[in-house]
Amino acid sequence: MMERLESWKLALERLRTAQPADWAETGRVVAEIVRMSTDATLRQAAEQALPVLRQALVNDDHSVTQAAQRRLGVVLEVLHGLTAPRFGRRNAMPKKLSSEDRARKMLGLPLAVQLTCDDINQAYRRAAKGMHPDHGGTAQAFIDLAAARDVLIHPGAHKDA
Numbered sequence: 001m002m003e004r005l006e007s008w009k010l011a012l013e014r015l016r017t018a019q020p021a022d023w024a025e026t027g028r029v030v031a032e033i034v035r036m037s038t039d040a041t042l043r044q045a046a047e048q049a050l051p052v053l054r055q056a057l058v059n060d061d062h063s064v065t066q067a068a069q070r071r072l073g074v075v076l077e078v079l080h081g082l083t084a085p086r087f088g089r090r091n092a093m094p095k096k097l098s099s100e101d102r103a104r105k106m107l108g109l110p111l112a113v114q115l116t117c118d119d120i121n122q123a124y125r126r127a128a129k130g131m132h133p134d135h136g137g138t139a140q141a142f143i144d145l146a147a148a149r150d151v152l153i154h155p156g157a158h159k160d161a
Contacts (some may be wrong), residue, residue: 002083005082006083009076009079009080012030012072012079013076021056023053026053026072027053030046030049030050030053030072031046031050033046033075034046039078039082045071045074045075048071049071049072052064053072056068099151100155102151103148104148106144107124108123108126109123115152120152124149127145
């Protein structure tokens with residue numbers, strides 16, 4: 001699939017810079033993208049560009065050709081995003097957080113800072129205002145918040161999940 005994306009990108013880049021613009025060939029390539037692309041964003045961008053490209057083929061008006069150039073630019077931008085090299089470990093599972101780290105995130109506390117009981121309780125009160133069932137939150141969210149506070153206040157009593 002990557003080879004097909006690259007070939008579409010090269011063809012559209014060539015057609016975008018051609019003078020005069022070949023809207024028939026551009027429309028053919030974009031129609032092929034609509035038919036064959038597996039990426040929903042690329043397919044949607046191509047579907048939206050196709051009517052404007054067809055209009056540019058029959059109408060030589062400057063505003064129509066500018067609109068076609070802009071739509072073609074959007075399709076190319078999506079193609080560039082899909083073909084850009086990705087760095088780092090692909091498909092790597094995210095690091096599993098400890099129960100203390102999950103509790104800190106839930107309370108909105110920094111991960112690598114020494115906390116006092118007052119810090120934890122202030123963060124708990126601040127978060128509880130929005131999560132309390134009487135103020136639009138759910139009972140389960142409020143229970144989870146209280147459990148997060150307990151994990152931070154009594155760290156030895158809880159094991160990592």
